[in-house]
Amino acid sequence: MSKALINTFAKKLIAWHGVSGRSGLPWQNNRDPYAVWVSEIMLQQTQVATVLERYPRFMKRFPTVKKLAVADIDGVLAEWAGLGYYSRARNLHACAQAVVTDFAGKFPSDPLLLEQLKGIGRSTAGAIAAFAFHERAPILDANVKRILARLFAIEGAIQDKVVNDRLWALAKELLPTSPQDMPVYTQALMDFGATWCTARKPVCLTGEKKCPFIKECQANLSDQVLLLPQKTVKAKSPEFDCNMLLIRSGNSVLLQKRPSKAIWGSLWSLPESAWTPKAPADAGVHMSVKALFALTLPGEKSSAHMKLCKALEKIEEIKHVFTHRRLWMHIWQTSSVKELQFANPDLKWVSLSQLGRYGLPQPIKILLQGLSLARGDDLEN
Template sequence: MSEALIKHFAKKLIAWHGVDGRQGLPWQSVRDPYAVWVSEIMLQQTQVATVLERYPRFMKRFPTIKKLAAAPLDDVLAEWAGLGYYTRARNLHACAKQVVEAFGGKFPSDTILLEQLKGIGRSTAGAIAAFAFHERAPILDANVKRILARLFGIEGTIQEKAVNDQLWLLAKKLLPNNAADMPVYTQALMDFGATWCTSRKPVCLTGIKRCPFAKDCQANLSDQVLVLPRKVIKAKSPEFDCDMLLLRHGDTVLLQKRPEKAIWGGLWSLPESEWRAKEKNLAGHAQRSEAYLTSKDLFKLVLPNEKTFTALKSCKPIERGLEIKHIFTHRRLWMQIWHVSTSDAVKLSGGDLQWVSLRQLGKYGLPQPIKLLLQALSLVRGDDLRS
């Protein structure tokens, strides 16, 4: 392992950032731990371009941690809609309550205490400590793991505990000696992985610019840049079918609140059937689907309550709508939409079902495909869902 690289890494990286790093991001040069924390959570698994639009809006609606903690979870989920991975939003809300209740609304500077908060892992704790408190705390997100694995020629997959432990030790060794350099160093590390030492098209293979670590990078010297870090071969994502009921009464639509621990947990969506393994026989799948056009069995699947089924007998004929494909991280879902309208304001049992005015949909957290479906069908104007 190159001791010279370890010794000069931070200085070279900071110098690189002054010329080629990203500048002017709204969360840069911010020392408010609340603002830092929100940006870090939002940037997890979300593209920077999207966060650039949504971060200022979120901060305007919830300008302080006390405002966020006091807000209803539905309001937080509605503001988060479209950013995906909604567990982050629920954890954000829960963490805000923790900080208010346990620390009087002020984030602790100690990384050990930060890690004990809901939704904050070791790397996020390090980022908050580095940016907000100038603590010499390392970060180790996916981009940083890739950088270190390439620079130091670390074999094995980053999912292996031994490899992960080795990367953490390296991340700590590489920290600048001067704590005042921690914000720019941490930002530079993030930027270098996101813009130069990328997964598929690192700068060193394009010939556009010269990497400051080209002469030291073990992956570059051994022609293994696209090989390191080693990748785990992923199994093919399973595919599922489900039926969704788009039930309308006048200018209202029936929504159902999803269970907290389910996919899209806590969001409002269309009532749906249980997921089932996708039909491999397309002819059989089409035949099964068409059968619903003349039957109300659909209601037994999506609204199994017998009383509800009886109340819906007067509804108009079912119309088959779009079949929407949505890709999650580890699975794919095909949603068959069925359109039904009723002239009666059916009283539905259960607190998870609610008639919602089309003009009020913007106040509810909706899964992105459902939100887009309603927009595409012209059920509401686009600004109704953004309000």
């Protein structure tokens, strides 16, 4: 391993950032740990362009950790709608409450203490400590792993613990000696991986720009740029079917709050059946109201309910791709002459005009938005 590169890496990277790094992002040059934390969580698995739009809106609604801590979880999830990976929003809310309760509303500067908070992993803790408190704490997100694996020809799947531990040790060794350089160095690492040392089109292979490490990068010198870092081969994602009940009464629709630990946890969605392995495309063309109620509203005494419902119609088939699975949602619509009463407290009638106050899974939000627009309502209220 090149000691010369280790000794000069931080200085070269900071110099590169002064010329080619990103600037003007709303979360940059901010030492407020709350603002840094929100941006770091939001940027996880979300495109920067999307965060540029949603981050200012979130910060306007929840400007301080105390405001977020006392907010209703439904309001937080509603504000997060469309960003995906909703456990991040639930963890934000829980973390804010812990900061207020356990740390008097002030984020700790120690990365080890930050790591103990809900939803904050080692890399995020390092980013918060570096940006907000100038702590010499390393980060190791996917971009940084790619940079280091290429520069130093780190072989082995990055998911392996031995490889991951080696990358963490290297990330710590590369830190600048001056704590005052930590914010720009950390931002430079993120920018270099996001814009130059990218997964599929790194600048060293395009010839458009000259990488500052082109003569030292072991992957470049050995023609392995696109081969590093190594990843384990993913198995094909399993596919599932589920039936969903869209029951309307006048200007309202029946929603059900999902379990907190389920996919789309704590969001409001349509009552749904259990997921089953994907069936042939022509299966499930017909469904009775009785059968659908039994599948989507188990435990409810539905005989009286069914008498009040009109004919059932399959109106939509929605495919949604999760990280590790694919779901085909079969939407069945009926209507009721009045708002039926159910024993389950997680079932609730919600006016189409008030849907914007609830956190909804994105495909369900789009579906209901179509109903709302047809009625002239505003889902964003």
